[in-house]
Amino acid sequence: MDATRCVNCTQPMQLVALAGHYGRGVDVDMCGPCRLVWFDNLESVNLNGPGTLQLLRAIDAQRGELLNALGGTDLPCPRCTARLKVVRDLVSHGPVGRLECPRGHGALQTFSQLLAEKGLVRPLFRPEVEQLQRSPATGLVFHCVNCGAEFDPRVREACSFCGSPRLVLDLQRILHALDRQTGVVDSSVGGPPRQVQFTCMHCGGAIDAARERRCSHCAMPIAVTDVAEVLRLIEPYAAKIESGEAAPAHRAVEVAEVSDGRPHLLPMGLERNPLGPPWWVYAFCAVVAAGAGLALVRCVPLV
Known part of the structure; x- marks a missing residue:
């Protein structure tokens, strides 16, 4: 062909x-x-x-x-x-x-x-633009997500060459999309803490993207504009992600989800009750249903 x-x-x-x-x-x-x-x-x-x-x-x-x-x-x-x-x-x-x-x-x-x-990018929010205008990070280089060209997000809302809107790579969503089958980066399921260290594009502070959604220095959301930077950050875990082999702690969570129907990482004590909801749930529903029925009767005109 x-x-x-x-x-x-x-x-x-x-x-x-x-x-x-x-x-x-x-x-x-x-x-x-x-x-x-x-x-x-x-x-x-x-x-x-x-x-x-x-x-x-x-x-x-x-x-x-x-x-x-x-x-x-x-x-x-x-x-x-x-x-x-x-x-x-x-x-x-x-x-x-x-x-x-x-x-x-x-x-x-x-x-x-x-x-x-694929949900891997998001717009650059107005507060982020204002933060960059007030105190841009030293040596900040903003790349167009589509074509890779450099442009200043403080003055332009789209790439001057390809017309792509002002977007940033959402590192949290990328890590989730890559790691949901293996759990090699997800430190919330147990095991030794993992670190995905990089520099905040807004203030230049150090961030651990595996455990933080915002920069602890300027409180801005984590954002990356270069695909090469994302690949560099996840390179230590790339081999395990490609193998598809789940980490032991991640596999234990998956088994728990299948065996008892408990949603992923639901706090202990809130697991699904195998005997059904407690009695007060049924009582509450009965009271609501009775009230709704009474209101309906009052609204129906007598013939």
């Missing part, structure tokens, strides 16, 4: 094999110069932790290539040449856009749109 050609620059796209759930592989086509990804059908939603790590590596590997600006949204499907249609969906992490084939052959997304669909 011939290589898929990019619908923006017409050059052959790179076929990248990613790991999916249940041992199934996911093949995607990537164009580094145009920062575009083509997914056949709905492959993008089926990446597991190792597959997400492979995707981040593939995106980072193409950062240095010559960039072609996206020439609008009037582009043909690489499979059937039908004009792609603009689709905007609201997923659990927020609004996401893409170009879809009207005949169902697949979807085209920019790097930043794909990362947004």
Whole structure:
């Protein structure tokens, strides 16, 4: 089969094999110069932790290539040449856009749109921008999540080259997406404490991203703008994440969830009661139901 050609620059796209759930592989086509990804059908939603790590590596590997600006949204499907249609969906992490084939052959997304669909990026919030304006971190370099170009988030809301909005990589969500199957980074399930140390982009303070959601120095949310920096932070755990082997403490939590139905990390003493809810729950529901019935009777006019 011939290589898929990019619908923006017409050059052959790179076929990248990613790991999916249940041992199934996911093949995607990537164009580094145009920062575009083509997914056949709905492959993008089926990446597991190792597959997400492979995707981040593939995106980072193409950062240095010559960039072609996206020439609008009037582009043909690489499979059937039908004009792609603009689709905007609201997923659990927020609004996401893409170009879809009207005949169902697949979807085209920019790097930043794909990362947004996976819930790995977020907008730079106004308080963060104001913090940067008041006291920017020494040597701060802000990279566009989509194309990698440098720009100043204090004065621009979008990248001047590719037009991608002002986004940052959400390190907490990335760690969760990569680590939910293994627990090698999650220090909340027991075992020795892990550390993912990096420098706050707002004030320059040291942060442990494995245990902190905000900088302890300036109280700003943790944010990273460079995929290469994310890969550097998780490199000590990459081999275990790719192997898919769960840490003993993480495996114990998974077994507890399956055996007694207790949600992940629910505090002890609040586990599900095998005999059902306590008596006062039924009594409370009965009182509420009786009150609702009485109110309904009063509202019905007499004939």
